[in-house]
Amino acid sequence: MSLRARVVVERPRFRLDAALEVADGEVVALLGPNGAGKTTALRALAGLTQNRGSVVLDGEVLDRVPPERRRVGVVFQDYLLFPHLSVVDNVAFGPRCRGTGRAAARREAMEWLERTGLAEYADVKPRSLSGGQAQRVALARALAVHPRLLLLDEPLAALDAGTRLEIRARLRQHLAGFEAATVLVTHDALDAMVLADRIVVLERGAIVQEGTPAEITRRPRTDYVARLVGLNLYRGRAADGVVELAAGGRLSVDAPVTGEVFVAFPPSAVALYAQRPEGSPRNVWRGTVMGVERQGDRVRVELSGAPPVVADVTPAAVAELELLAGQPVWAAVKATETHAYPAQV
Amino acid sequence: MSLRARVVVERPRFRLDAALEVADGEVVALLGPNGAGKTTALRALAGLTQNRGSVVLDGEVLDRVPPERRRVGVVFQDYLLFPHLSVVDNVAFGPRCRGTGRAAARREAMEWLERTGLAEYADVKPRSLSGGQAQRVALARALAVHPRLLLLDEPLAALDAGTRLEIRARLRQHLAGFEAATVLVTHDALDAMVLADRIVVLERGAIVQEGTPAEITRRPRTDYVARLVGLNLYRGRAADGVVELAAGGRLSVDAPVTGEVFVAFPPSAVALYAQRPEGSPRNVWRGTVMGVERQGDRVRVELSGAPPVVADVTPAAVAELELLAGQPVWAAVKATETHAYPAQV
Amino acid sequence: GCGGSDKPANEPVASGSADSLTGTVTVLAASSLTEVFDQLGKQFEAAHHGVKVTFSYGGSSTLAQQIVNGAPADVFAAASPATMKTVTSAGMASESPTVFVRNQLVIAVGPGNPKHIAGLADLIKPGVKVALCAAAVPCGAAAKTALSAAGVNLKPVTLEQDVKSALSKVELGEVDAALVYRTDAKSASGKVEGVEFPESAKAINDYPIAALKDAPNPDGAKAFVAFILSAPARDAMVQVGFQAP
Amino acid sequence: MPAVLGLLFLVLPLVGLLVRTPWTSVPRLLAAPDSLNALRLSLVTATLATVLSLVLGVPLAWLLARVRFPGRRLVRALVTIPLVLPPVVGGVALLLVFGRRGLVGSWWGLSLPFTTAGVVVAEAFVAMPFLVVAVEGALLAADLRYEEAAVTLGASRWTVFRRITLPMVGPGVVAGAVLCWARALGEFGATITFAGNFPGRTQTMPLAVYLALESDPDAAILLSLVLLLVSVAVLVGLRGRWIGEGGMA
Amino acid sequence: MPAVLGLLFLVLPLVGLLVRTPWTSVPRLLAAPDSLNALRLSLVTATLATVLSLVLGVPLAWLLARVRFPGRRLVRALVTIPLVLPPVVGGVALLLVFGRRGLVGSWWGLSLPFTTAGVVVAEAFVAMPFLVVAVEGALLAADLRYEEAAVTLGASRWTVFRRITLPMVGPGVVAGAVLCWARALGEFGATITFAGNFPGRTQTMPLAVYLALESDPDAAILLSLVLLLVSVAVLVGLRGRWIGEGGMA
């Protein structure tokens, strides 16, 4: 086990207390809403913020090791490229500090820049980079130190769609062949799914869920996670295949559960009708359209009701049903499309 | 027509030259890869960077008007919250400059903070905000000046999924009831689709495409745009319902086009088979799996071949076909699912 | 009354008798006169009720500059004829200056005279560090005269800008001897000893005094000059080591 | 460690003074009204000179750091002139301008030399460049983009300066003001030349020390220590606080 | 506009001096070897004092700005002492420490007073605090997060200081060095007290000026102008360049 840490940080209106374990070569994505403590956790791991817990890396207790000797690579949320050094010198800074000669360090830096597609900017100062370019340089700078632990704070947020795919793929490649442990903070479910072996969800300073991307996707345990993975999620009490929802209403499910449970299903499982439908779906209820959003080749419809629900439909359906805010509609979900699982782990 | 501008900026290794028109109350999304010149364009509109073109707002020529009298609200890519002022004073700064009294300005600022869900942080300094919190404060600060022109540089990039939906909805509401013209820079197709009336795509300093979100989505004209909206896009010569693709291969299409055309279809229109399928689809070709990525409830498969293509399939299909990198498969696309349109506008 | 004609009419000055002097008499005096003038000022105030004497001490040349530039002063007492000349040639003196005391050089040495210095010739013994004043200031000029009269070719370690700093070098033990005025050696008695030497008679420095033309209080100026030239004042100055002219 | 060496170098001489001080004569000296007058006058004039320097010098520093104009490098160098000019010559120069027959003084009517106001002018002349150079340095190191952000919010140049620039270079301005105040407090040559040495009116502490050196060197050291003590007390009291508040991490 | 007023205030006295200068005697004065010697000695010692101050003072400023230790406020105030101390008293204090019978000087063997090295020490003592305070102000205003970023890249404290902190506070260090150099160049009281006044060895320009004031005020003004001219030339030549490079937007 490469990283075993407990990070405990007290702030005036905030307390972080989270245990993190990351294996050699494993990538853990740290997800959570704004202000959940993700950046704070990374800072504590890097030794930049006083940690009342403990950090053990490769069996070595780091609590008394100063940050410069932790061999931890960090990509900061706001990059923090050194304004007075050229791009290549920014990247070469780490290798230089680890004792590499000037020329060798610059060569190494140039390689990294080529890999991130920024070789032509090697000699400019960071302030004349665009936001996305700066972020890529920050990434190259962190990777160039060959860290034992790599901490990435939203390393792809400022990248454009194309570069993002590319860098994401590169990063994945790199992380795959990486002997180090990696913790990746992100807001993007896709980044987390693609890059991470395991996801840890932080809310209000505490870990609320962790598991593989598949587990998290299938069995979200909080509203935040559900929204993140694009599922409708409810909590309720199950008895005889029917769940009484805390949010109002009831849902028939296709699972032998009882007691406190979560029920989840994707928006695409929700069918919408102008009239009460007759037919197989056992879950049918009335709702009111709150909002309609086009999303690529699908349309996402938000409904209030008991329970409130989000549905994905085709543009054709929108036109046919004349879905506008305020419009009453019927929602239907087949019991077989729902996924119910115990609320206690 | 509220904003008519031509922005022309020369940089050592970069030249921006773009004409922008934004109507009263209209929201234009400026999309483009990293380093395309989006931030530079906003700076020129705001009067922060020397513009060799011309900016006309509400009929008034702004070229000689200093930035402080342009009534332009800006959310900067790196927020630039004043570090020495509390959050509420940051937001109140604009109203104060416009002559509002101290108490009234703070009241107004508090309202904005409440709307962005940050009222409890009113009295802290920006450096103790998380990234997403800071971005929301920057948004509130820009809106608080009731600008005639609102310039947003990736205003949602650092927001978590939940807040993002919320703020996006709020922003849309606000922009809808907004008499001002808005230019929004983003990397997120969804943000652009949801928030913008019109999309302008900038690449390498020049406008390569503009139109409504629907037009852009349906008829992308560059690889960047196609990737952005998640379509497969090819260019080729059409004759008698068949397009010879520049990327290799040919596609039957269901449109009466001839000459230079684009052909586009969504990844979900691509079916994959282990054996060459017999059946209705007229476009069938061999490819090799390059990568498989789980994306929420779908799996995205990248194929090389003539042409290369991206397909969206169900997890079940992945298991059945044993889709792994290197695996040869057959791709099929119905001619009716393709969309062909002239390359010349 | 004497010379009261150009006085502003509204100034509250009694006319006629010198005993009815009033107002303030401002005296610019060389800083080497500080102690004795402070004491004489009190005597003058006691003798003339209602008169206040204010002193502004400084380097003689600084004071001369100030006078030329319109300092509101009544009397100037300089430590050298040269600096007084700056004032007179600018036409700022109301009368020709009078020499009121003279000062003579001595060799200042540390307590107990550890290097056994008895005269100028001993100053060139090896291992003896000597401080002199720079030739541009009066004590330096005097030292030069005395040394050449004695035919001693002295190599000092420093040429100080005034007597006091030369003296303090002896007090602090940085040098073994310095040529200073007798008054200075006397005021520092306990910390230095003064060794008299015959050639000093050839290098005596004159202190001139004069009332000033633009004096706000001309009567007071005249009276103060007269007082300084009087026998009691002269005695007081001889007490602290000056010589009568 | 050079930092400790540096500290020793600056503090050891003070220890030397403390060892030599004739503490027994403290009460007598402090009872002398002239000493107290001089101390009071020093504090008042140095503070006024600092205020004057802030009013004139901070805008000047801003001009040098933010506005491009021809000859800026020359002006920047001219500003440092009073640093290099021997103070006594500075005093003479002031007399040539503000004196009775000076360039300005002659049609001005009002006479500055040999008044308390003259002391303030002399001190400000000598001390202001310290403020200007320190503040200019701070301004040059500041991040311009915050000022741009303020401008887009409708702030005039003056508002930007007052509410953004100034607070952000707070530590620099405080440092400049401290230097200016300290230099004004210790000013001797220009003061005695331009304003004379009149007890209660223009005799500041350094002038009193100078006189005391003539007659009673021990008293002079003691007076210096009093000046030191008071100024260190003021600095410990005020500066730590200002810096704590004005500083940014 | 106060900036212009401030500029006039600093520059007018110079104009006064220029108007009064007896230009005809320039050749005679400049031909005097003592003047040239003094000028050369001034430039050399002021530069050495600045180097010494940089070596000792920048680390000291860093200590004050970055390291928390008990009594920091007091130390911060102690450092400003030589600013307030009348220079002559400062010279006496130096004698008490480094003099023949001083605390350090007596077992040191090596004698500083009356040597050129002594001039450097006296100038550094008086001028170093300017550097320390200016650099400390710049350090306090700098953004700490860049230093954090450097630390995570494996930079030792010293590397962070040398490659990140120092370049980022460049303008502040340049400002401090300029103040320090200028103050050293104009230093009079401490120098003459500690190092004495011997032409070619310890007689710097200000000492030559002071003595000239005694005998020939016009010559004194002229000498000051020469000093000015040279220093302004140096500053125009070097500083604009440093600032241009060291500055960040």
Ligand SMILES: Nc1ncnc2c1ncn2[C@@H]1O[C@H](COP(=O)(O)OP(=O)(O)OP(=O)(O)O)[C@@H](O)[C@H]1O
């Ligand atoms: N230096 C600080 N002082 C006081 N409070 C702080 C400080 N830094 C962060 N906080 C608070 O701690 C909480 C967690 O902040 P953190 O930056 O770790 O959030 P985050 O999870 O990274 O959020 P985001 O996704 O918005 O970047 C927030 O409420 C923030 O306001």
Ligand SMILES: Nc1ncnc2c1ncn2[C@@H]1O[C@H](COP(=O)(O)OP(=O)(O)OP(=O)(O)O)[C@@H](O)[C@H]1O
């Ligand atoms: N101050 C500057 N000096 C020189 N070149 C600059 C400067 N600012 C930006 N550039 C260059 O201009 C180009 C456009 O930059 P800009 O910041 O406008 O890109 P952008 O579209 O906002 O990209 P991103 O999405 O990454 O933020 C880039 O190649 C960048 O390197």
Ligand code: MOO
């Ligand atoms: O004014 Mo003096 O008495 O020459 O030092």
Ligand SMILES: [Mg+2]
């Ligand atoms: Mg964060």
Ligand SMILES: [Mg+2]
């Ligand atoms: Mg940008």
